[in-house]
Amino acid sequence: MKVAYITAGAAGMYCGTCIHDNTIATVLKKQGHNVALIPTYTPTRTDETNVSLDRVFFGGVNVYLQQKLSIFRHTPWAFDRLLDSPTLLNGLARFSSSTDARDLGQLTVSMLRAEQGHQKKELAKLVKWLAEENRPDIVYLTNSMLVGFTREIKKALDVPVICALQGEDIFLQDLIEPYKTEVLDLLRERAAEADGFIAPCQYYAQFMADAYLKLSVDKIDVVPLGLNIDGHGIPVEKPEPPPFIIGYLARICPEKGLHILVDAFRRVVEAFGADNVQLHVAGYLGKKDEPYLEELVKQIQTWGLSDSFVHYGEVTRRQKIDFLNRLHVFSVPTVYRESKGLSIIEALANGVPVVQPRHGAFPEMVQATEGGLLVEPESAESVALGIMELLNDADRRAHLGKTGKMNVHQKFNDEVIAEQLLQVFRNYL
Numbered sequence: 001m002k003v004a005y006i007t008a009g010a011a012g013m014y015c016g017t018c019i020h021d022n023t024i025a026t027v028l029k030k031q032g033h034n035v036a037l038i039p040t041y042t043p044t045r046t047d048e049t050n051v052s053l054d055r056v057f058f059g060g061v062n063v064y065l066q067q068k069l070s071i072f073r074h075t076p077w078a079f080d081r082l083l084d085s086p087t088l089l090n091g092l093a094r095f096s097s098s099t100d101a102r103d104l105g106q107l108t109v110s111m112l113r114a115e116q117g118h119q120k121k122e123l124a125k126l127v128k129w130l131a132e133e134n135r136p137d138i139v140y141l142t143n144s145m146l147v148g149f150t151r152e153i154k155k156a157l158d159v160p161v162i163c164a165l166q167g168e169d170i171f172l173q174d175l176i177e178p179y180k181t182e183v184l185d186l187l188r189e190r191a192a193e194a195d196g197f198i199a200p201c202q203y204y205a206q207f208m209a210d211a212y213l214k215l216s217v218d219k220i221d222v223v224p225l226g227l228n229i230d231g232h233g234i235p236v237e238k239p240e241p242p243p244f245i246i247g248y249l250a251r252i253c254p255e256k257g258l259h260i261l262v263d264a265f266r267r268v269v270e271a272f273g274a275d276n277v278q279l280h281v282a283g284y285l286g287k288k289d290e291p292y293l294e295e296l297v298k299q300i301q302t303w304g305l306s307d308s309f310v311h312y313g314e315v316t317r318r319q320k321i322d323f324l325n326r327l328h329v330f331s332v333p334t335v336y337r338e339s340k341g342l343s344i345i346e347a348l349a350n351g352v353p354v355v356q357p358r359h360g361a362f363p364e365m366v367q368a369t370e371g372g373l374l375v376e377p378e379s380a381e382s383v384a385l386g387i388m389e390l391l392n393d394a395d396r397r398a399h400l401g402k403t404g405k406m407n408v409h410q411k412f413n414d415e416v417i418a419e420q421l422l423q424v425f426r427n428y429l
Contacts (some may be wrong), residue, residue, distance in 0.1 A: 001425060002034040004136035006126075008143050009042030009056065009089075016342035021142055022046040022227045024421060027414040033422075036134055038126075040146065043086040050230060057126045058119065059084035065404070066118045067107050075120055077125060098106050105179025112186035114148030124150055130157045136157050138425050139192075144213075146167050148186070149195045160195040160428040165208045165220070167339040170255065172212060188214050192411035195428050198223050201361040203326075204339040221424045224368075226344050226417025229315070232349035236325040242276040245389050247327035247352065249320065249343045252285045252293050255359075257333035262296050263380035264333070265302055268387055274308050277391075282312040282323050324350040328397065329390050331355040333375075341365060348372070349408045353400035355386035368411060369402015378419050384412070 022044060025037040029051060037044075037052040041060045049105035049426055061083040065072040081089075110117035115124075120282065125128040130136065130153065139153050148256045150161045190211045197220040199205035209217040219379075246265055250256045258281065262303050266277040267376040285293055293311075300309045315323055324330070330347035332338075337360035344365055356362040357379075366372045376382035390397040410416075 001422065001429075002135070002137045003028065003425065004036050004038060004130055004139045004140050006038045006040060006057075006139065006146060006149070007044060007052070008146070009039045009044045010059075014342055015045065017142065018044040019046045019048070020225055020340075020342060022048060022051060023414050024226055024230070024418050026051050027226075027418045031418070036136070036399060042089045046088045047320065054086060055127070056084050056086055056089055058122045059089055061089065061359070062109075062122060063107070063119055066121065067110055071123060072113075077121075080125075081120075099421065103284070105175050105183070108183050108245070108354055109147065109179055109186065110147040111145060112183060114190070115245045118147070122393045123149060127152050137429060138162065140164070142166065142423075143207075144187065144191065145171070147190045147421040149196055154193070159396075161193075162196050162198060162425065162428060163191075163194045163198045165197055165204060165339070167204075169208065169212060169339075170336055171267075181297050184212065187212060191215060194422070196221065198424060199224050200340050201364045203337070203361055203364060204388075207337070221427075223420045223424060224412060224417060225345055226281070226410065226414040227338055227342070227345050227349055227412055229349060229409055231321050232346065233351060233409060238325060238328075240394075241328060241391070243278045244276060244329075245280055245327050245329045246387060247324065247347070248279070248281045248283070248332055249315075249323065249330070249346070250332045251289075252283050253289045254292055255334065255336050256283075257335050257378075258283035259292075259296060260333040260335070260378065260380050260383060261300065261331055264331075264387060265309075266305070267380065267384035268391070269305060270307065270390060271305075271327055272391065274305055278308045278310065280310045280312065280326065282315045282324065284314050284319070321350065324352055327352045329353055329355060329387055331387065333357050333377075333385060334360065335378055336360070338362065344372075345369075345408055345412050347400075348404035349412075351405040353390060353397055353404060355383060357383075360385070369404045369407040371400050373406065412426045 005025050021092055025035045028035045038428055039052050039056045040058040043056055062080050088149055138159055139161045144163055153161055155179045179284055199220050199222055202222050205220040205222055206217050209215055252258055269277050328350045339361055341361050347354055348369050348371040355379035358374040359377045365376055373386045375386040
């Protein structure tokens with residue numbers, strides 16, 4: 001099968017979606033399928049060997065300039081290629097301070113208008129390349145903000161176009177009027193043109209069908225996240241507590257709920273003592289969220305717990321696996337209803353039980369893996385009680401870790417998930 005797999009770069013950070021897309025594209029290629037992983041906006045960044053094209057369509061610089069200045073909507077394609085240089089885009093990404101949805105209303109409207117928007121030249125380049133150089137059997141868009149491409153792709157190639165749903169609601173709900181209403185109207189109009197959709201869990205399929213796309217949930221297939229298991233779950237001699245180590249691995253920002261976990265950590269320390277409990281944190285930190293982390297660190301210092309807190313920053317794949325293998329329990333208590341939660345699968349793949357809020361994708365994950373506890377959302381007290389439950393019961397902690405690891409390795413490995421994705425593609429072909 002020949003697949004054009006169109007993904008979106010994440011401005012230089014390790015992104016769960018980029019990592020997942022790269023993982024699935026890699027295993028499909030190993031299985032003999034012709035897969036082109038095509039970056040948009042910026043190059044993708046992954047903690048494994050990157051199999052994406054060394055070319056970026058809809059490069060962030062061109063997209064921005066064409067939105068702001070009409071002259072760049074008519075510049076020669078050869079000139080545009082200079083601005084689409086992966087080196088240039090990666091370099092500029094380091095200086096990007098925010099992609100706040102509040103600032104992107106007009107651009108989002110334009111991108112969903114696609115061939116009628118300010119970036120229609122960029123769409124023409126992509127469609128021309130697909131039709132003349134790639135000639136796929138099926139096109140897979142990995143974000144519904146790209147669904148505007150569908151009409152022109154189908155017109156030029158006459159192939160099925162499938163679109164993934166991966167947490168766009170967080171972006172959409174933050175848009176301001178009048179753009180929000182226009183974006184939602186355009187999204188529903190353009191969504192009707194796609195052949196089908198894929199969601200990472202049943203919760204998100206139903207939610208997006210009802211709240212945003214206004215279409216039958218039958219048009220949305222569920223394909224869970226997949227993980228390259230290599231290196232995960234190798235038996236490691238982990239010191240028994242104390243200290244009992246609580247871990248967090250995700251982007252450091254308010255919506256991921258680190259402040260809730262920090263408060264829960266304080267409550268656990270109050271019950272068991274600072275010498276017996278530690279909090280280890282890793283993940284990408286953007287410029288706009290630096291004050292958020294600084295405030296949390298100040299709180300930890302005020303409580304006299306600095307020696308029990310370890311911040312690792314961003315981690316590579318090897319560092320990530322080492323980090324997870326130090327932990328006794330894992331938690332990312334998101335404020336919003338998470339649609340994906342790749343780090344939960346990663347923790348479980350290494351035998352670390354999880355304590356997660358009872359919302360979004362997490363109930364389905366915990367049910368499928370049998371590797372953790374569900375607690376009340378947005379409640380530091382509930383998170384703390386869940387952690388203490390596992391701290392007090394080493395046998396249950398070991399059982400959840402062992403069962404979760406076994407189920408992730410069997411049900412969520414990249415080959416199993418790639419086959420599920422292929423079956424969806426076959427249905428449309």
